[in-house]
Amino acid sequence: MASTKKDPQAIEVAKSFNGVPWCEDYERMISGMTYNQFAPELEDGRLRARRLAKKYSDHFPDDATSQSLARDRQKMLEEAFGKIGPNATVEAPYGVDYGCNISIGTDFYANFNMIILDCGLVTIGDRVFLGPSVSIFAATHETDVQSRRDGIDFSKQVTIGSDCWIGGGTIILPGVTIGSGCTVGCGSVVTRDLPSFCVAVGSPARVVKTVTPVADIRSGASISKA
Secondary structure (H helix, E strand, C coil): EEEECCCHHHHHHHHHCHHHHHHHHHHHHHCCCCCCCCHHHHHHHHHHHHHHHHHHHHCCCCCCCCCHHHHHHHHHHHHHEEEEEEEEEEEEEECCCCCCEEEEECEEEEECCCCCCCCCCCCCCCCCCEECCEEECCEECCCCHHHHHCCEEEECCCCCCCEEECCCCEEECCEEEECCCCCCCCCEECCCCCCEEEEECCCCCEEEEEECCCCCCCCEECCCCC
């Protein structure tokens, strides 16, 4: 179900993002409330995202080297996404709803055809690998048919911790949190939260084993398995 009130924390986080289409419906959208997707500011935001995605996919100068292309793409990703750390690699093409609601850490890699429907905030940690055709859905609808006829939309945040490997063809559904150090098998559908340092596979994805926890590189502290 959709939220009935705004999320001050989500709104505060979004204030530090690039290219945000601020309006009443944007604040409702990232808060998980029902909102009007056809608000002019939101339509402009989606057009901006598509324009930047196409520019990114088309950018391949004849004299490009691996180093120059990496530099160019990093700058373009910093414009297209809300936040992204250094050493990011996103193979073209990719698709997003807004881009501005995506926050990604350092040393990120996404293979071809990454799709992120970021109507809600999508937060991805450091050293995360996405296989080809991974889809992350923060957008959703109600199951009531009349509700969909009436154009009711809402969202739920998605979070992926650091040091995760998401196998090709995986689908991550709205509201899911994947803990740090997880591996998700190819073709899985992640419908509920996954604890840190586990391997999960299947549809719906289920934990099949745990792995040895490692220290958080930035803090030096052990990452919780919770």
